[in-house]
Amino acid sequence: MSDTAPRPETAENQIKQSCELLLHSTAGILGTVEGADALAISDGKVLSAGLGSTLRAQYRAIEEVDGKGLLGLPGFVDGHTHPAFAVGRAQEFDWRAEGLEYLEIAARGGGIHSSVRAVREASEEQLTAQVAAHFRRMQRHGTTACEAKSGYGLSLEDESKSLRAIHAAADATGMRVRATCLAAHMVPQEFQEDPSYYLEILCNEILPSICQQGLAEAVDVFIERGAFDLEAGRRYLEAAQELGLGLRVHADQFHSFGAVELAVELSAESVDHLEVLSDSGLEALALSRKTHAGLLPAVPHFLRQQANAPARRLLAAGVPYFIATDFNPGSCYTPSLPEVAHFARIRLNLSAAEALHGVTHGAATSLGWGEQKGRLDPGFDADFVLCELPDEAHFGYGFGENPVRRVFVGGKELS
Numbered sequence: 001m002s003d004t005a006p007r008p009e010t011a012e013n014q015i016k017q018s019c020e021l022l023l024h025s026t027a028g029i030l031g032t033v034e035g036a037d038a039l040a041i042s043d044g045k046v047l048s049a050g051l052g053s054t055l056r057a058q059y060r061a062i063e064e065v066d067g068k069g070l071l072g073l074p075g076f077v078d079g080h081t082h083p084a085f086a087v088g089r090a091q092e093f094d095w096r097a098e099g100l101e102y103l104e105i106a107a108r109g110g111g112i113h114s115s116v117r118a119v120r121e122a123s124e125e126q127l128t129a130q131v132a133a134h135f136r137r138m139q140r141h142g143t144t145a146c147e148a149k150s151g152y153g154l155s156l157e158d159e160s161k162s163l164r165a166i167h168a169a170a171d172a173t174g175m176r177v178r179a180t181c182l183a184a185h186m187v188p189q190e191f192q193e194d195p196s197y198y199l200e201i202l203c204n205e206i207l208p209s210i211c212q213q214g215l216a217e218a219v220d221v222f223i224e225r226g227a228f229d230l231e232a233g234r235r236y237l238e239a240a241q242e243l244g245l246g247l248r249v250h251a252d253q254f255h256s257f258g259a260v261e262l263a264v265e266l267s268a269e270s271v272d273h274l275e276v277l278s279d280s281g282l283e284a285l286a287l288s289r290k291t292h293a294g295l296l297p298a299v300p301h302f303l304r305q306q307a308n309a310p311a312r313r314l315l316a317a318g319v320p321y322f323i324a325t326d327f328n329p330g331s332c333y334t335p336s337l338p339e340v341a342h343f344a345r346i347r348l349n350l351s352a353a354e355a356l357h358g359v360t361h362g363a364a365t366s367l368g369w370g371e372q373k374g375r376l377d378p379g380f381d382a383d384f385v386l387c388e389l390p391d392e393a394h395f396g397y398g399f400g401e402n403p404v405r406r407v408f409v410g411g412k413e414l415s
């Protein structure tokens with residue numbers, strides 16, 4: 001062979017594939033590959049999970065990330081959030097300390113109505129900036145994807161503004177979002193004397209327009225005393241279903257009167273809250289195996305309630321589930337899924353593995369991302385967090401401290 005001939009590739013290089021990123025030296029990677037501590041990533045997807053020594057032999061990486069003994073978990077997926085609010089409602093905390101209940105605060109003109117006034121007064125730019133700030137707080141706690149509801153506009157103009165703000169904030173922050181129209185959060189004050197008229201506006205104007213503008217993939221309704229009754233809930237959900245929108249329902253939070261059964265009948269994606277879930281509702285969910293139970297265990301803590309969703313019974317019945325923050329200004333002001341996982345372990349008696357499933361693949365599945373997000377297996381999105389936890393059993397064990405140190409979306413680190 002002459003000196004000018006191309007150098008043959010070494011046998012080692014010939015068998016190596018290239019990858020964009022090799023994450024190594026973690027305390028472990030949660031996934032289906034037992035004992036994995038490394039990930040190979042390209043094009044925003046996981047190529048392979050395994051031992052660092054194995055992946056190094058297999059891949060030539062453009063960039064390497066030293067996991068420095070941190071625990072690698074899938075990016076958290078928050079399946080229930082209300083980020084489209086303009087200001088917090090800290091003053092209501094004092095009202096609660098005086099003994100006022102959630103629905104009494106709403107009747108006083110506080111609660112959801114005060115958030116509606118603030119959203120209507122805010123410009124779209126101001127609201128977008130607020131939602132982006134909320135998304136960044138969620139990202140700092142490891143949330144890489146979420147469901148995000150409108151619901152503080154309660155008019156076509158203000159619901160559209162809220163949903164546009166959600167999408168613009170997602171673009172600005174890199175949060176992956178599935179938007180939900182919650183125009184049926186509450187009957188706005190201007191229609192309190194004639195709620196049926198607002199229902200007609202919802203079904204004939206707001207939902208068709210939101211759908212036509214492509215602003216939401218799903219709808220939600222608060223079926224509860226003081227909000228929407230069962231008959232109105234059915235009319236709204238059926239109108240949304242005819243438009244091809246997914247259905248999510250706030251159900252059985254304070255009173256149980258058939259909301260879960262209705263949602264299951266209409267093949268809803270999820271029923272969320274369930275603190276007062278009835279036996280017949282649980283039976284309907286167990287038979288469905290499609291409608292997810294959305295567990296929001298920090299909400300009763302925030303509202304000073306004793307009742308908890310019957311999570312152990314739901315899991316024993318094989319009901320698919322997720323755990324979410326319900327991040328909102330009035331009934332659960334936390335952006336942190338690791339913190340909420342702690343409440344899931346304490347108040348719902350879930351194991352660390354069950355809590356982790358709830359904030360990752362369980363939530364992803366309920367949002368239609370079951371083949372893309374919530375796992376660090378080959379082919380899934382390379383959304384992951386590095387946490388200062390020695391192992392999976394420590395997830396949700398401590399509280400009051402954010403374990404998330406680094407956050408990656410599609411293989412790229414968030415700054």
Ligand SMILES: [Zn+2]
Pocket residue numbers: 080082250326328
């Ligand atoms: Zn909610």
